[in-house]
Amino acid sequence: MVCATTFENVTVIATESLSKRFPRVTALDRLSLDIGPGVTGLVGANGAGKSTLIKILLGLSPATEGTAAVLGLDVATSGGAIREQVGYMPEHDALPPDVSATEFVVHMARMSGLPPTAARERTADTLRHVGLYEERYRPIGGYSTGMKQRVKLAQALVHDPKLVLLDEPTNGLDPVGRDEMLGLIRRVYTDFGISVLVTSHLLGELERTCDHVVVVDGGKLLRSSSTSDFTQTTATLAVEVTDSDAHPDGTRALREALTAAGATLHARGEDGLPGAGHILLVEATGEETYDLVRDTVAGLGIGLVRMEQRRHRIAEVFRAGTGTDAHAASDAEAAREPFAAVQQKGGGRDGV
Amino acid sequence: MASDLTTPPGTDPTRIHNIGYRSYDGPRLGRAYARRSLFSQSLRGAYGLGRSAKSKVLPMILFAVMCLVAAIIVAVAVATPGMTDLPLEYTRYAIVMQAVIGLYLASQAPQSVSRDLRFKTVPLYFSRPVERVDYVLAKYAAMASALFILTATPLVILYAGALLAEFDFADQTKAFAQGLVSVALLSVLFAGLGLVMAALTPRRGFGVAAVIAVLTISYGAVSTVQVIAWEQGSTGAVEWLGLFSPLTLIDGVQTAFLGAASAFPGGEGPSAGSGVVYLLAVLALILGSYAVLMRRYRKVGL
Numbered sequence: 001m002v003c004a005t006t007f008e009n010v011t012v013i014a015t016e017s018l019s020k021r022f023p024r025v026t027a028l029d030r031l032s033l034d035i036g037p038g039v040t041g042l043v044g045a046n047g048a049g050k051s052t053l054i055k056i057l058l059g060l061s062p063a064t065e066g067t068a069a070v071l072g073l074d075v076a077t078s079g080g081a082i083r084e085q086v087g088y089m090p091e092h093d094a095l096p097p098d099v100s101a102t103e104f105v106v107h108m109a110r111m112s113g114l115p116p117t118a119a120r121e122r123t124a125d126t127l128r129h130v131g132l133y134e135e136r137y138r139p140i141g142g143y144s145t146g147m148k149q150r151v152k153l154a155q156a157l158v159h160d161p162k163l164v165l166l167d168e169p170t171n172g173l174d175p176v177g178r179d180e181m182l183g184l185i186r187r188v189y190t191d192f193g194i195s196v197l198v199t200s201h202l203l204g205e206l207e208r209t210c211d212h213v214v215v216v217d218g219g220k221l222l223r224s225s226s227t228s229d230f231t232q233t234t235a236t237l238a239v240e241v242t243d244s245d246a247h248p249d250g251t252r253a254l255r256e257a258l259t260a261a262g263a264t265l266h267a268r269g270e271d272g273l274p275g276a277g278h279i280l281l282v283e284a285t286g287e288e289t290y291d292l293v294r295d296t297v298a299g300l301g302i303g304l305v306r307m308e309q310r311r312h313r314i315a316e317v318f319r320a321g322t323g324t325d326a327h328a329a330s331d332a333e334a335a336r337e338p339f340a341a342v343q344q345k346g347g348g349r350d351g352v
Numbered sequence: 353m354a355s356d357l358t359t360p361p362g363t364d365p366t367r368i369h370n371i372g373y374r375s376y377d378g379p380r381l382g383r384a385y386a387r388r389s390l391f392s393q394s395l396r397g398a399y400g401l402g403r404s405a406k407s408k409v410l411p412m413i414l415f416a417v418m419c420l421v422a423a424i425i426v427a428v429a430v431a432t433p434g435m436t437d438l439p440l441e442y443t444r445y446a447i448v449m450q451a452v453i454g455l456y457l458a459s460q461a462p463q464s465v466s467r468d469l470r471f472k473t474v475p476l477y478f479s480r481p482v483e484r485v486d487y488v489l490a491k492y493a494a495m496a497s498a499l500f501i502l503t504a505t506p507l508v509i510l511y512a513g514a515l516l517a518e519f520d521f522a523d524q525t526k527a528f529a530q531g532l533v534s535v536a537l538l539s540v541l542f543a544g545l546g547l548v549m550a551a552l553t554p555r556r557g558f559g560v561a562a563v564i565a566v567l568t569i570s571y572g573a574v575s576t577v578q579v580i581a582w583e584q585g586s587t588g589a590v591e592w593l594g595l596f597s598p599l600t601l602i603d604g605v606q607t608a609f610l611g612a613a614s615a616f617p618g619g620e621g622p623s624a625g626s627g628v629v630y631l632l633a634v635l636a637l638i639l640g641s642y643a644v645l646m647r648r649y650r651k652v653g654l
Contacts (some may be wrong), residue, residue, distance in 0.1 A: 112480045114376070
């Protein structure tokens with residue numbers, strides 16, 4: 001029913017001035033989103049409105065104002081049809097300990113409307129795809145956190161949805177488990193062709209996984225752009241040089257020379273880090289910046305120790321305004337003044 | 353384990369994986385099917401089927417006890433010469449066996465609903481086509497059916513025995529039918545009360561205690577007070593006191609409408625007139641249980 005036409009329109013989730021107000025809290029405030037196929041990260045501090053948004057998208061909670069559509073279906077009127085084609089992985093534990101993963105996922109597949117035989121086949125397939133093998137016949141109670149997360153993911157995928165909503169899937173995992181889960185999420189889209197909306201309060205882990213990142217805070221949209229925008233538009237060059245007899249302070253000489261040549265330098269770039277004061281951060285506007293640095297260094301007759309591209313991590317963007325990371329703040333302040341200002345307010349309220 | 357997830361196929365010869373993702377184009381059977389599936393899964397679960405061996409023990413023992421007592425009664429009836437009727441009425445059986453029924457409900461109602469609440473599985477249901485009303489109806493119907501199987505099977509044994517002993521066919525069939533109606537009503541009423549108790553207490557142990565308290569203690573209290581009232585000669589009070597425990601409610605209804613001899617002291621069961629009040633009370637409790645369950649699950653949605 002929904003099939004091809006929806007994907008041609010390239011909109012998986014669309015919200016228009018979506019608001020949700022509770023008596024004392026505004027959970028969502030005129031949120032307008034347009035999310036296409038792919039892996040989309042929904043980032044916000046705890047209480048930013050992520051879970052409320054998921055509830056509305058599943059058609060389980062009416063919006064106070066505005067509209068939302070999932071896979072081209074209106075959440076207000078077609079909740080059942082949406083839930084048939086969407087998978088949901090909750091943030092909290094949701095698994096009974098006394099049944100095996102196989103039994104549990106088969107049951108959940110049937111709850112999604114799959115006939116008994118199909119439910120069993122899909123369960124076996126899905127559990128294998130999320131990386132559960134022999135252990136799937138053992139009671140879930142004996143599983144590690146990582147395995148439980150895989151079962152939760154499997155139950156969200158078992159009915160071959162067109163979209164999965166993953167609420168904090170990396171919560172409680174160790175770094176290795178986190179990486180595995182993120183890789184798995186990436187595969188859900190690249191190998192299975194299922195679009196993903198994944199929430200997290202950690203931006204860093206989403207930058208490798210997501211095509212697109214949406215940042216919400218206090219129920220408002222802070223930023224929505226592709227991951228590459230977040231990380232590449234503000235590429236910075238880190239340059240370190242030696243001193244020479246003619247220039248006892250090579251770094252300073254280079255800074256003056258580059259400034260004279262018109263390059264933008266980040267003044268307090270590496271404060272507080274090892275080598276601070278010896279590294280210059282130069283904003284790269286293109287190929288010519290590299291040439292400029294090379295020629296300037298050569299002209300001064302000092303040695304170039306290194307020149308490397310320092311990609312901004314979107315984590316820095318997010319942390320920029322909260323004031324917890326001076327380095328990132330100063331790094332980002334010029335480019336993202338307005339963003340930082342809004343973020344500051346939200347960060348304080350949520351007590352991140 | 354998962355490192356091989358990112359390994360390209362063929363690089364790890366010890367395992368076959370990544371045969372590719374297959375999408376599902378088959379039928380999706382929707383809400384009604386999901387509701388039926390949940391019903392059958394819950395009904396089977398109420399007898400430990402599809403669960404661990406340990407969880408089969410108690411329900412199966414209780415079921416066996418219910419049937420065994422009926423079989424003994426049948427054996428007595430068949431073996432004793434000159435009997436023209438079963439030594440125990442069909443409608444009386446559930447009342448005599450109330451402790452077993454109470455124990456069964458106390459053990460199975462919490463496993464049916466408390467587990468989903470305690471382990472927060474409920475949101476996984478409601479993120480699917482299943483809706484709150486489907487979930488509550490399926491769970492309620494499954495519990496009522498499980499109780500009906502527990503209470504009606506011994507009646508079938510009694511009836512078969514009565515036919516074997518060549519008691520009067522018409523009499524026996526009528527009494528058997530009345531007995532079935534009575535246990536059906538009892539099953540629905542008890543299932544509702546049991547599920548409400550269990551759903552309000554996510555801890556399984558509390559659920560068990562609450563169900564036993566409501567069924568057994570209320571019956572004990574009511575019948576004690578009834579005896580005191582009867583001995584003091586206030587037979588009118590006996591009739592109305594029966595409204596205050598689930599089992600005496602059923603007793604009252606079947607005395608008034610199903611030709612049963614009351615188990616109230618002195619056989620002072622309600623007449624057809626006050627029987628209507630009993631029937632209304634039973635219906636109100638059933639609807640009330642349903643409403644409370646619906647309310648309970650509104651909060652745990654997601």
